[in-house]
Amino acid sequence: MLLTIKKVKELYDISRITLINWEKEGLITPVRTPKGRRSYKKEDIEKLLGMLEKEPKPKVVLYARVSTKKQEEYLKNQIRRLEEYANFQGWRYEVIHEIASGVNEIKS
Known part of the structure; x- marks a missing residue:
């Protein structure tokens, strides 16, 4: 399932800037629409969130x-x-x- 940036914000409270930073860091790859807009696979977001939660806090x-x-x-x-x-x-x-x-x- 593909999610727009707006939908990712609604479901997971993740900002557009965070998504773009994750993209720059190579943590997530967006799927581009024909108009060039970013969408994200729900599985990729949830997988990444699971990984982040397992990182130890400082x-x-x-x-x-x-x-x-x-x-x-x-x-x-x-x-x-x-x-x-x-x-x-x-x-x-x-x-x-x-x-x-x-x-x-x-x-x-």
Whole structure:
């Protein structure tokens, strides 16, 4: 079954730009209509989507920092918000946090 760019957008929420980029990368080949318009095989789109879902998501580092122990509650909020965002993006992540002042109190 052939799908127009509009139909691909409706069914799979894939933009025209994404389809053209996939074409440039050699991931998908459009079928050209007599007027030169692109159509895509439904099987090709679904096969490609299946491949993309199997790719591992990037692992990122979430870094949160406050300067004093009194701000520990702020640190927890930072971490929570960073984790929410990373989960929304589908990222795998590691959290690094610290309570440290940027001021060096040792005087020479």
